Amino acid sequence: MRKCAFLDRDGTIIVDRGYLNDPDGVELLPGAAEGLLLLRELGFLLVVVTNQSGVGRGRLTRSDLAAVNRRMLELLERGGVALDGICCCVHREDQGCPCRKPGTALAREAARRLWLDLAECVVIGDKTSDVMLGRRLGCTSILVNTGIGGGDGSFEVRADLEAADLLEASRALRDRLLP
Numbered sequence: 001m002r003k004c005a006f007l008d009r010d011g012t013i014i015v016d017r018g019y020l021n022d023p024d025g026v027e028l029l030p031g032a033a034e035g036l037l038l039l040r041e042l043g044f045l046l047v048v049v050t051n052q053s054g055v056g057r058g059r060l061t062r063s064d065l066a067a068v069n070r071r072m073l074e075l076l077e078r079g080g081v082a083l084d085g086i087c088c089c090v091h092r093e094d095q096g097c098p099c100r101k102p103g104t105a106l107a108r109e110a111a112r113r114l115w116l117d118l119a120e121c122v123v124i125g126d127k128t129s130d131v132m133l134g135r136r137l138g139c140t141s142i143l144v145n146t147g148i149g150g151g152d153g154s155f156e157v158r159a160d161l162e163a164a165d166l167l168e169a170s171r172a173l174r175d176r177l178l179p
């Protein structure tokens, strides 16, 4: 069994610009590539799980979404890090799908495909829905709050760890794993 970091995209890896449909608008957040590298060193697979209801709302197309994701991958590659997967929910909230976070369908599917031990996995994101996803999966949860966009400001569910950005989150996780 392997372990994985389930990562939010907007507000965690890249700047949250809200329904981003232009690859030129992709900007890595400070510490993102370094944080992912450290997670990799700690033995985690790296899988992005992201809600992209802008597709369901008609604010961007699936090909816009793919172009934005590709751009993020390019920028991460320059930082020396590759992801193991990107899972997107493209439904609107009112469609009641099982994959929109905090719905667990995407992460559970990844867990089946990648032979993950969910108890060893971590969810890292900037919103309550990310923390709730971690709770529901039985993973460690880490809330990042970069102060650069993102975040819903209403953290009614406490995360296991809190950090200012992905690098700090990864260091906090390392400190917990390696006493």
Ligand SMILES: [Mg+2]
Pocket: 008, 009, 010, 011, 012, 016, 125, 126, 127, 150, 151
């Ligand atoms: Mg987010």
